[in-house]
Amino acid sequence: MTEKFDAFADFHMDGHNVIITGGAQNIGAGVAKTLAAAGANVMIADLQGDKAAATAAQIEAETGKRCLGMACDVTKAEDINAVVAATVAAFGGISTLVNNVGWGPRHADPTAITEEELVNAYRLNTVSAYRMSMACLPHLLKAKNPSIINSGSFSSAVPAYDILAYGTSKAALNQMMISIAHMLAQKVRVNSVLIGTVITEGYGDAGLDSAIQERLKHPDNLIGRTGQPQDIANAMLWLASPASSWVSGQIIQVHGGGAVVRLFGD
Numbered sequence: 001m002t003e004k005f006d007a008f009a010d011f012h013m014d015g016h017n018v019i020i021t022g023g024a025q026n027i028g029a030g031v032a033k034t035l036a037a038a039g040a041n042v043m044i045a046d047l048q049g050d051k052a053a054a055t056a057a058q059i060e061a062e063t064g065k066r067c068l069g070m071a072c073d074v075t076k077a078e079d080i081n082a083v084v085a086a087t088v089a090a091f092g093g094i095s096t097l098v099n100n101v102g103w104g105p106r107h108a109d110p111t112a113i114t115e116e117e118l119v120n121a122y123r124l125n126t127v128s129a130y131r132m133s134m135a136c137l138p139h140l141l142k143a144k145n146p147s148i149i150n151s152g153s154f155s156s157a158v159p160a161y162d163i164l165a166y167g168t169s170k171a172a173l174n175q176m177m178i179s180i181a182h183m184l185a186q187k188v189r190v191n192s193v194l195i196g197t198v199i200t201e202g203y204g205d206a207g208l209d210s211a212i213q214e215r216l217k218h219p220d221n222l223i224g225r226t227g228q229p230q231d232i233a234n235a236m237l238w239l240a241s242p243a244s245s246w247v248s249g250q251i252i253q254v255h256g257g258g259a260v261v262r263l264f265g266d
Contacts, residue, residue: 010243014039015144017091018240019083021074021132022101024051027151027198030229031098031236032056036063038237040096043087045072045079066091074101074128084135095143096240097136099129100151104166113165121165126172133180133190140188147248149239150177150192151232154255157194174251181249189248191239196255198227222257 013035023032024046036042036059046052049071056069068090072079087094102125107113133148140146155163156170174192181190197219219226235254238244 010245011237011241012039013096013237013241016040016095016240017087017093017143018042018096018098019045019087019094019132019136020098020100021045021072021128022047022151023098024048024055024069027195027229027232028098028100029055029059030233031100032067033059033063034230034233034237035096035098035240036060036065036067038241039065040240041066041091042068043083043090044069045074045083047071047073074132075123077131080128080132080135084139088139093143094136094139095146097133097140097148098151098236098240099132099148101125101128102151102153102166102170104163104169106162107164110161110164117165118168121169122172125166125169126176129173130176130180137184137188145189145242145245146187147189147191147240147244148177148180149236150190152192152194152251154194154196154253154258157253178249178251185248189239189244191244191247191250191252193232193235193239194251194253194255195232196221196227196253196258198229198232219256220260221255222260225256227254227256 018035018040020028020032020042022028023044032042032044044052044056052069056067060067070083070086072083074080104121129150150173152174153167153170155167156174160167177190177192184190232254235252
């Protein structure tokens with residue numbers, strides 16, 4: 001009897017060991033849960049260590065796969081190295097890195113952004129991804145189907161002066177990761193997801209009040225809704241899994257298709 005064809009076989013993550021930064025809540029937690037449910041062992045590294053551990057415990061209970069959480073400030077080399085060492089000790093290696101950390105406040109006055117704000121945005125949203133990637137690289141080079149996936153932002157590709165420091169640092173991440181993809185050609189796949197509006201607790205933390213968030217919930221995009229964490233998790237599962245083994249150096253836009261263009265109005 002012919003064996004039944006499994007169209008989802010290449011999406012399985014069995015045997016993969018994943019680090020995801022900023023995975024204690026919101027989009028990151030959704031990605032961590034999805035990769036674990038697909039079969040991966042997952043380490044959540046987050047500034048909120050207790051929350052990372054709690055989220056990991058819940059994911060492990062729901063998926064049956066090993067999921068750990070620990071504190072990590074991705075702007076500190078010693079924290080990055082500690083996460084890498086702990087992941088290798090727990091799982092035996094690293095095959096997948098998801099650079100999901102990213103944050104930036106809304107500027108009340110975009111004409112008065114300080115040099116410190118610009119540098120800090122670059123340090124958090126760009127430099128940390130480079131340092132984490134390089135710390136994981138020796139282990140990625142030993143893995144099967146190694147990949148690096150980055151949480152980018154749609155604000156890096158459109159004018160976004162009200163979050164200028166964040167948007168420009170994410171634009172730098174785009175260029176940096178494409179360059180790293182070429183540097184690691186035929187060794188490690190590197191891709192990014194440009195994420196659109198996914199309403200989470202982070203929007204309030206960034207200074208977007210309830211009125212702004214309510215407007216964002218009704219976008220004029222091609223799909224007609226805001227994103228859900230699972231929308232991003234599904235894209236990242238594809239990019240992490242063998243299903244995308246012929247995909248590298250790409251920036252995938254996941255944002256509802258962007259705004260509807262009407263040449264002659266409504």
